[in-house]
Amino acid sequence: xxxxxxxxxxxxxxxxxxxxxxxxxxxxxxxxxxxxxxxxxxxxxxxxxxxxxxxxxxxxxxxxxxxxxxxxxxxxxxxxxxxxxxxxxxxxxxxxxxxxxxxxxxxxxxxxxxxxxxxxxxxxxxxxxxxxxxxxxxxxxxxxxxxxxxxxxxxxxxxxxxxxxxxxxxxxxxxxxxxxxxxxxx
Ligand SMILES: Nc1ncnc2c1ncn2[C@@H]1O[C@H](COP(=O)(O)OP(=O)(O)OP(=O)(O)O)[C@@H](O)[C@H]1O
Ligand SMILES: [Mg+2]
Numbered sequence: 001x002x003x004x005x006x007x008x009x010x011x012x013x014x015x016x017x018x019x020x021x022x023x024x025x026x027x028x029x030x031x032x033x034x035x036x037x038x039x040x041x042x043x044x045x046x047x048x049x050x051x052x053x054x055x056x057x058x059x060x061x062x063x064x065x066x067x068x069x070x071x072x073x074x075x076x077x078x079x080x081x082x083x084x085x086x087x088x089x090x091x092x093x094x095x096x097x098x099x100x101x102x103x104x105x106x107x108x109x110x111x112x113x114x115x116x117x118x119x120x121x122x123x124x125x126x127x128x129x130x131x132x133x134x135x136x137x138x139x140x141x142x143x144x145x146x147x148x149x150x151x152x153x154x155x156x157x158x159x160x161x162x163x164x165x166x167x168x169x170x171x172x173x174x175x176x177x178x179x180x181x182x183x184x185x186x
Contacts (some may be wrong), residue, residue, distance in 0.1 A: 001076045001161060003030075004084035006133060007095030008124040010105040015150040016095070016157065017080045026154060029161075033069055035062070035081030053111070057083055076161055085132055091139035091164055093157060094175070098146040099125045099183040118185060125180040134175065139164070141173035 005013050017034070020026040035057075039045050044062045045055040066087050070077050085092045097105065099121040106117045123129070133140045143156045156173065163170040 001091065001164065002070050002073070002089045003076065003078050003157070003161060004087060004089035004092045004133075005078050005080045005095065005157070006082055006085040006092060006129055008097070008102065008129055009082055009120050010102045010109075011095035011097045011124070012105075012145045012150055012153060013080050013082070013095055016153050017078060019150055019154050020078070026158070028075065029158065030076045030078045031073070033066060033077060033079045035066075035079060035084055035087075038062075038065060039081075053116070059086065063087055078157075082129065085129065085136060089137070091141065091160070092133045092137050093160060093173075094130050094133055094140065094142040095153065096130070096142050096144045096146070096178055097124065098144075099180055101146045122184050125183040127178075127180075130175055140175055141170060142175045142178070143173060144178060 005016065007013055014034075017032045020030055021032060039055055039057050039062065042065065044058050044065060046058050047056055048054070049056050062083075066079060070079075070088075079087055079089060085094070102124050103117055103121045106112050106120055130140070130142060141160050143153055143160075145153050148156075160170045160173050
């Protein structure tokens with residue numbers, strides 16, 4: 001199964017995948033494709049966007065490369081990155097974090113301006129990635145990471161994957177339970 005692990009920057013995607021990579025028990029279940037890494041290292045972009053201070057992904061090249069990397073899987077694959085929901089996958093898991101918690105997490109990043117933190121917290125409050133994901137797939141699940149540690153998030157990812165493999169819907173992770181709309185800051 002190919003899983004897109006997406007979410008607003010700061011929701012914990014890389015932390016979760018770090019735990020999976022470090023732990024042999026989890027490493028045997030999933031191989032990880034780090035989208036940000038391949039975009040930069042393999043030049044799958046059309047340059048830098050100065051305003052957002054990030055690379056502009058070349059989706060045609062990125063999709064072609066991800067299809068190559070996922071063509072012969074020996075285990076489940078997690079495509080990790082905040083653009084992963086735009087790529088072909090069997091299901092999408094959206095990591096979520098309360099906008100106040102997210103502001104705190106992103107506030108620790110030296111390279112994140114006040115403006116960038118606010119934009120991301122607002123995107124989270126407005127469910128931007130969840131909406132984009134739901135427009136592309138009917139197999140979308142979300143994990144609220146606000147009050148659980150990253151290991152618990154890993155276990156939730158495994159629960160979702162195993163449920164789907166058994167043909168069951170992991171009801172507890174269906175989207176629609178979070179409502180942070182009042183936390184949008186103008
Ligand atoms: N479940 C969690 N609870 C509390 N803090 C967390 C949790 N998961 C990650 N963090 C912290 O949040 C910060 C952001 O995590 P991380 O870099 O994994 O996010 P990301 O989703 O990969 O972001 P980006 O899209 O920018 O790469 C880190 O400081 C990390 O330690
Ligand atoms: Mg990351």
